[in-house]
Amino acid sequence: MPNRKTIYFDNNATTRTSPSVFESMVPYLTQYYGNPSSAYQIGRQVNTAVEEARVRVADLLGCEPKEIIFTSCGTESDNTAILSALHTTGNRHVIISAVEHSAVKNQAEHLERLGYGVTVLPVAPDGTLSVKQVEEALRPDTAVVSLMWANNETGVLFPVEEIAELCRARGVLFHTDAVQAVGKIPIRLGSLKIDFLSLSGHKLHAPKGVGALYVRRRSKFVPMLIGGHQEKGKRGGTENVASIVGLGRAAVEAAENLEDETTRVRSLRDKFETRVLDVITGTQVNGHRELRLPNTSNISFQGVEAEALLIMLDQYGICASAGSACTTGSLEPSHVLRAMAVPKETALGALRFSFSIYNTEDEVDQVLALLPGIVNHLRTETPSAASLKARLDAGENLAVGAMPPVSTRI
Numbered sequence: 001m002p003n004r005k006t007i008y009f010d011n012n013a014t015t016r017t018s019p020s021v022f023e024s025m026v027p028y029l030t031q032y033y034g035n036p037s038s039a040y041q042i043g044r045q046v047n048t049a050v051e052e053a054r055v056r057v058a059d060l061l062g063c064e065p066k067e068i069i070f071t072s073c074g075t076e077s078d079n080t081a082i083l084s085a086l087h088t089t090g091n092r093h094v095i096i097s098a099v100e101h102s103a104v105k106n107q108a109e110h111l112e113r114l115g116y117g118v119t120v121l122p123v124a125p126d127g128t129l130s131v132k133q134v135e136e137a138l139r140p141d142t143a144v145v146s147l148m149w150a151n152n153e154t155g156v157l158f159p160v161e162e163i164a165e166l167c168r169a170r171g172v173l174f175h176t177d178a179v180q181a182v183g184k185i186p187i188r189l190g191s192l193k194i195d196f197l198s199l200s201g202h203k204l205h206a207p208k209g210v211g212a213l214y215v216r217r218r219s220k221f222v223p224m225l226i227g228g229h230q231e232k233g234k235r236g237g238t239e240n241v242a243s244i245v246g247l248g249r250a251a252v253e254a255a256e257n258l259e260d261e262t263t264r265v266r267s268l269r270d271k272f273e274t275r276v277l278d279v280i281t282g283t284q285v286n287g288h289r290e291l292r293l294p295n296t297s298n299i300s301f302q303g304v305e306a307e308a309l310l311i312m313l314d315q316y317g318i319c320a321s322a323g324s325a326c327t328t329g330s331l332e333p334s335h336v337l338r339a340m341a342v343p344k345e346t347a348l349g350a351l352r353f354s355f356s357i358y359n360t361e362d363e364v365d366q367v368l369a370l371l372p373g374i375v376n377h378l379r380t381e382t383p384s385a386a387s388l389k390a391r392l393d394a395g396e397n398l399a400v401g402a403m404p405p406v407s408t409r410i
């Protein structure tokens with residue numbers, strides 16, 4: 001395999017931990033190992049660091065520190081918000097969309113099996129959803145509307161500010177899974193009518209295994225993890241101190257880098273996408289071209305199996321992701337693209353490229369130099385992902401004889 005540097009265009013899957021985030025964490029794994037609930041000095045010092053992180057996360061979101069609960073991940077935040085809404089209202093109906101992340105989608109399916117009512121709102125072919133759709137789905141027994149702010153596969157944004165207004169006017173709680181939105185678009189919760197918001201550290205250059213849930217002040221709340229008095233009784237379990245400190249540091253950096261995310265990262269994404277569409281025929285962008293995150297591009301390559309493309313890209317150290325998944329032996333298109341009525345063949349050829357502040361124009365150029373040749377190769381040779389995997393297992397180097405540069409349209 002060529003000894004190339006990794007080119008990481010999969011930042012919606014997870015992000016590189018920022019070096020200064022890592023540095024901020026080290027003392028809390030070595031020197032300051034006290035329990036933040038302990039009254040002696042190294043406990044109190046650790047507690048101060050956790051509270052400092054809470055202030056920093058609140059600053060990023062434009063809310064009050066006491067509205068932030070630290071959790072273990074985005075999934076926990078999502079599950080907690082929805083369960084709390086069901087408990088506090090006593091209502092038994094939940095509204096979600098057809099393109100939610102499995103953290104919400106699978107929880108809703110689980111709730112349905114337990115006898116709760118679930119309405120799944122369809123999306124338009126460009127992945128968008130209207131406030132009117134939500135309005136029409138509200139019922140007197142609706143406990144909570146839970147809609148993602150930004151889609152993880154397409155980057156498409158939902159009009160959560162307006163939907164939150166509607167829900168508040170109708171006396172229904174509103175939760176947004178903002179795991180993909182935080183750090184990529186400005187969020188000022190103080191002026192919004194959102195009741196719950198979920199975020200996850202590893203999507204914004206903090207480590208995996210830490211997240212946060214915003215719970216609007218004076219809201220009724222029932223914890224999901226019941227145990228000790230941590231997080232003022234809102235989330236039992238000794239705090240993951242080092243990661244919380246790291247999340248606080250990442251929140252500061254996310255605020256500082258927001259400008260870069262929305263300008264330079266956007267232009268990297270746009271350059272990449274425009275060139276791919278120009279040079280490679282039979283390509284299309286999935287999702288609304290304007291109403292989406294600045295870092296995400298979901299592109300279908302006609303006549304190419306996305307997983308085979310991923311395997312070939314990986315041979316050159318390039319990381320991207322396919323929404324399709326191999327379940328029970330057959331390739332299933334992503335539920336997001338299916339909900340957008342993308343034809344099965346087109347969905348099976350879809351790849352998500354997601355950029356971050358650590359990506360460079362040089363990386364974009366390197367991928368643009370290789371991608372047309374790889375797509376061309378796959379279209380003419382049509383090896384399946386399974387056969388490529390078998391060849392890799394047999395020790396073959398698939399990148400041998402680097403793809404010929406393609407200067408013309410293919």
Ligand code: PLP
Nearest residue numbers: 073074075101103152179180200
């Ligand atoms: N929600 C969205 C939109 C996501 O993209 C993800 C992770 O990919 C999650 C929730 C789950 O977050 P975590 O991995 O922290 O549980």
